[in-house]
Amino acid sequence: MSAFSAALSQITFLSPWVLLGLAGLPALWFLLRTLPPRPRLIRFPAWRFLNDVPPTPKTAARMPWWLLLLRLLLAALVLLALSQPVLRQAAPLSGSGPVRIVLENSLFSAPFWPSMTREAARIARAADRAGRPVYLLTSAAQSRPGQDPAPYLSGPLSAPEVSAALETLSPRPWLPDYEAAAQSLERIPHGGESDVLSPPYPGGSAESFTRFLEKLQEQGDVKLVTPSAGRHDAGEAIILPPVLIRGVRIKREGGTGFEIDIGAERWNRFPESVSLRVYDHAGDVLAARPLIEAIDSGKPLSPALYRTGIDMPARFMRDAARIGITGVPGAGSVFLLDRRFRTYRTGYLSLEAESAPRDLDEPAHYIGSALAAFSDPLAGDYEALLSQDPPLQMIVLPDSGRLPDDVQARLTRWIEGGGVLVRFAGPKMAASEPVLVPVPVRTGGRFSEGAFSQGTPLAIAPIPSQSPLAALEGGKDVRVRNQILSDPLAGDDGPAQSWATLEDGTPLVTGRFSGQGSFILVHTTAGPGWSDLCLSGFYVEMLRRFAGLTAQEAQAIDKNHAAAAGLRPVQILDGYGRLQPPPADFLPVTPESAALIPGPKSPPGRYRDQNRSDDGADSALNAGKHISYPEKLERLPRGVTRLTPGDDREASLFAPLMLTALFLFLIDWIVTLWITRPATSVRAAGRLLSCLFFICVFLLFAPLARPAGAASLPPPEELAGEIYLAYVPSGRADLDNRTERGLNALAGLLAARTSVEPAGVVPVVPGRDPLSFFPLIYWPLDGRPDSDAPSSAARRAALRAYLAYGGMIFFDTRDASLQDSPVASAQVRELREITNGLGLPPLVRAPKDHVLFRSYYLLPGRVPGLYDGAPLWTAGKSDDAYPVSPVIIGAHDWAGAWALSAQGSQSADLILAERFGVNLVMYALTGNYKADQIHLPKILERLGR
Template sequence: MIFGAVTFLYPALLAGLLLLPVLWLIIRSAPRRPRTIRFPAARLLIGASHNRRNAERAPLWQTILRSLIMLALVLAAAHPVLNKADYAPENGAVLVMVDNSWSSAASWPQYQQGMKQLVNQARLNGQSIFIASTAAQAIGANRVDLPPLLGPLSPHDAQNAFERLQPHPWGPQYPTLTSQIAERQDITNAITSAILITDNTDAPGKADLANELSAVAPLFVLHAASDVENGTLVISALTRTKTGLTATLHHDPQAHLRHTVLIARDAQGQIIVRHPATLAENTTRTSLDIPLPGDIANAIQTVGLANIDSAAALFQTGAKWQQRTVGIVVSSGDGPVLLSDRYFFLDRAISPYASITYGTLASLLAQSPDILVATGTIPGLGSQQGALARWIDNGGMLVRFAGDSPNSPDDRFLPVTLRLGNRDFGGSMSWERPKHVLEFSDNSPFFGVSVPDEITVTRQLLAEPDPDIVEKTWARLTDGTPLITSISRNAGRIVLFHVTPWADWSNLPMSGLFVQIWQRLLPLASPDHRASPQIQTLLPPQSILDGFGHSHQPDPTVLALQTENDMPDPRHPPGIYGQNGQAVAHNLGPYLTGLDTPIVWPDQARIQTLSDSNQTDLATFCVFAAFCLFLLDTLITVLTGASSRFQGYYRGRKMAKSLAKTDQNNGMGKHQTNANAAPDMPSRSTLKNLVLLGVVLGNTALVLTGFGSISPAQAQAQDDSNSGKNFQAALHPRLAYMQTGVAAIDRLSRAGLSGLTETLRKRTAADLAAPVMINPQTDDLSFYPLIYWPLAEGQNLLSPYGSEQLNRYLANGGMILIDSRDREVEPARLRRLLEGVEIPTLARAPRDHIVFRSFYLLDEAYGRFDAPLWVDARPDPRLDGVASVLFGGNDWAASWVKTRLELEEYGTATRNPIDDITPRQHELALRFGVNLVIYALTGSYKGDQVHLPAILERLGR
């Protein structure tokens, strides 16, 4: 309902205005509370005449004031909005497409405000909504695709769907979205308008989608005000220099000067550098040179932009960022002083990324560098063999090259056995042509680096074909002979280039490939890294970033990174991959393009700005006005009561004095009247009633206007509070799952136990409430008959108090199902995760165990896998022989999830287990879950039934 510039979102609630006349009559007909005055003597009533008086009505000011309070509350409930934003026509269904890719994170609050306004508009106009998003997500084990189109949805369901949307740190999939919409003929037939919430950045397929939608229905493009004013800003590159670092900012063309601040943080998240930056007009790239001391630059872990929460505005450094110390072994007096010097190419390749020192072997070993580089035979090795061996064993990396000598190095610091002499081809006396370099294999740390065709080799050191030569080879020529070999030695490593570091044997040192090889070698010499025989080429995720640039533990859908040359996607989001020295920073900024080319929208598209500056929510003012009027009513009532008490007190004193004077004149003498006695103070119930009325009115206003409503997340938070959780668990039995701190695992546990609870409710008499997450360090465990505990790397370890709570729970008859989730678990890992918990001796559950007979007849603990079930070997007789701990690795929570929709309801990004198991396996897993819960609730009841024939026979005697 619209009145001029004011729009009521809930006009039906204006019917409450019909109650105003009734309220007026009630207030006016209610008499004022009578005032009680105690007279000093009853003789004053002698001869008094009876004059009938009508009860006084409530004062007019009070009636008007309280009617205005009711009017303000009714208007607030109808939710008036001044200058409500209308983004689409008011009839027919609406298709809302939300760009939730990387570019939306910086303006996501405004996007959410725009989605809320669209829902309000649809609610007001009675429209249905179709919802589409542009960022792909992981589906199943290997599939990546856009989520399905939703709709038609009611405004309420659409609001819930919008609340579940979050920005993702990868690019949009506009061509796929175009195909999805084209396949849904029901959408193109039903919609009367299409709304695209996005920025002005171009992306593949974005203009094509706009053109096709414009031919179907009117297209409205909504931009955030921050995007219009400030544009898009990302960190596209961050390089280390000898004097500090250089950051490159990529942005759309600036219409005016813009200022920002670059913020660098260390591993603890503390700010160590703030550097102002100015973006010039009509530029798309800004380079910032920041001078920093080496130790401060080494400590930098992330560099971001102030007041921009986006994965594209955050650059992580990774292990290769820390500058290594490299010592190049030379003879006494040698050094790179000339352009033709043999160390020139080596110095140019390493110096931008490490600190180089030239010296003899003895002096360099005394400095303990991270890497030693030597060419040919090592000068001074004879007296330093023991020191060099100890340095390598403690984690040093020795990198060797072929030298000028025609003979091969003959010492023991080599990764392979070399043949005498060297191989020469491509010369005037050779029939062979120069060899090229093969692409690096997947067991090489250089995997993913492209090899230029112009790289050739004319001479090389030949290695003997030992059985392990393949594992030791990191690079080879086209004929299969090794070019770079390596071997680990204790905590250190030895690397051999089978060519010289100058350009007489190969043009490799002159190429950019030589620089890239050193960029991969330097991180392997990290002080935190200990060499292993096999170099990790599949780098597991350590931590990943969400769309806002916040770091968190990786979900199970995140796969190991094999090459950092691909743009982040749902399987490889930006973050840190690998371990220790091989940790690689996978950033989003370097892969973003098109920021300097704004998109060209169709002529018929209507471009609008998402802004709430002209839209005012009057419901807040109505509630505030009602509260102010209530305070005014209370104040006047209190002041009026005080004035009446003062007047009564004054009249009482005057009457008492007059009575005393009359008694003296009549000679009555002294009597019991106290002339100074004042009338009694009225009861405090008046003020109590006023306070109670204020509380009721305030709560009513909050409920009617929605300000007192509790969101699902808040309701869940309140339900998870300690007192509320214990109270609910005492009234309604329920299952519980252990909080691990890994969000994806916790969400999966809740979804699985919810599916099991629903199955129990349908098939058995166990009517359990919704499962709840518990923490032994804060929650009382005695209310839960069964606790499911999934084990996960990165989970929160128990404190001594939490372990004590858990042990007390087990000793008092509680039951825990421990799930390693991986068929079996290493004993060392199990001891670490369960440290402090008194796990009894476990034995494999026999086929006739009660847990397999409690409801269904089963022969094993079915789940996602087929690992055995382990139970107490000697259950406590005090607990009726019921096992307190059950252990296995069948990933039961995943196998209990009923449908994909249920999995998505809890917001878990893990793959759907229904895709991995057959319906028969799923059914058997649910049956085992039912047996498990019945066993936890009834104990050895089914075991007693086994002896029923013997008991009856004995009773018959």
């Protein structure tokens, strides 16, 4: 009973005065009682005998009581519907006076933003109905033209104005400024209530947030609304804790890659789709790793901070531009890599052709192999090495005699500009007067073996801790037989350091910083001639350390630059962690303001020295680096009510009530028809038919709950007669359900926009079901092969036959990968296994002028789904065998995007996804027919001539 009254209290009537009409129902009762139903009319041949039948007393036939009740109910329903009842689920507003809506729009609000704005709009509507003014306030400051940044504040607003204002607001990629927000609160009228919409993890410290709430409490009641659902994945709403990339370093040991500090709560439910990814400048994925796996294998540094890593081949390292975490929108989950990370452009002198097989005693062979372990080395002569643009960061010279003068000058300039020159000693150097070495060396070598040998080969002494090579492992078994000695008597023209020595204190490695770069001499040969250094792992690690020197130096130099001149943003991150061009009126970050904390004046992003235009000089400001991991709100000030918006939509009961009334009306109609049966059966049949027609229409439009789950295939004659969209079920109910919803949405879109009217969506299993009826099969991959799928041979035969007869398969790996990354995701592996042996033509990235992008809508060549950035692969040049690409391979989870937009979400990317779906079906149906029109301008031109 109390539940019923609670439910009743959630119904509001927008036009309550209509309910007065309910008082008229008793009058209607009497009216209906006195009005008998119409009598039946019969055309009767024996009418003559009735003509003089004595009349019987004429009593008014009573309407049956249930019919009367039905009609009264009908009238009551219509009245109820007209009073526009609205079912609200949330608690009503408290108190009286203004309603302040405070949006916590700082760093961690992005996943919750849609839910927060919906709730804000709902509160605004409720306040609007109550006639109370609404003030809108944000917690994070935002930049204002011509003024200091401050939190957004406006009001009093009406509900539509609030909706319009919410459109202009968005999550900010920096921390909230509760002080400023509290100050701006002083300017709004007090009283009423405050609704604070905040993610479960508010930005800033919990303490400051609590103080802010207390401040709000001085002005009126405070309700804290924290959304319960942040992310929709496969129809399941889960909250992900915030994930921050706190820092990134180039991996120093154990393969190439990045070492990443991730701030995340130890949490077991990160879905597989949430992954750590390395992107290049074009947004292509270079490497990926599931986040949960990365965290599991990482090393916990402190609570909610893990040091983990991601491996990638050295040749991709220099292309890495940013590291991001998919599935967790927000500026904190993106880390921009600047020039410090695009290092390891190395080269070494090799006068022979690169392809020539090298002898095992050739020093270049050892240098090349060692450099290849962590970089993509360039081999060439001096000219090739020094003419690189951007210049190489490290050049390794094997034993060389006197350098040509011009080379010497260029090398010097290059070192001053930041290069690292590594030279190895050898017979040639020993015989000449070397220049460009950190220390003066004595001509002639020192030999431990031979005629004048002084003793046994020497091992490496422990490396001093201040040396750049400190704590380098693995040099214990190295024996140096010959070396070049420094000349302590020669003039010392700079601080040279002995970075590593042999047991007897003679130098093995000496180095000197010069300008922005350094030059380093290894006092023995690069090859096995004088020592077995090159056979040891120490050799590789040593070179890696050398390469790292450039990076460290570059970092220091950037700071100097920022201090000297202003930095201007090139790209900034928005609150969702997407790179955006900076607004035109953005002021350069001056040294004073460049406190290097992300804020309205210096948003996270990529900055560049004002005086330089090359992208080699940009430096990044990352949000995650400067904030600590957020605390979950546990304790609230006394008196603050905490709410979670459940189903935060107001349900209007108008339509259901009206539909019920219509249904009752139909019943009444049938009953009346039955009571006053017409004379001839033909007319009765006609009326009954029209009645049935309306009932059918009613049932068609009534929302019918479709049973979930895969339906069985319709019979072949039906499949052949209509266009069905087919997909290959994965065997996972949530994924299949979502795919089906997505394709249904696409079918609806096709029917609405084009003359293609798909009859339905069916799951097909290749090798078991007939495929030939479907112009297009959508195949979402999930990396886990279906256990009860037919054998791969049967499947392959079915697919081969399908493709040979003009079918088209659209593979969707749903993981935004598909680069030529060596780390194949599970989906890609599954894709390889499926397509193996199908005899597909060579695939290429779909060019921007591909028919696929203009078969219905003109698309810009970018086709985002739930993800973006991965390429779309189609068959290469159309040959005779396949004029139309038999397979299209993408990775953006389009079905998910279609399903999402069918749920009412809207964004430019979702619209693109829908349009791509339409184009795809059109391409499957019309082939390259539209390709003709690509040449239309040329044809027209020729005609005009």
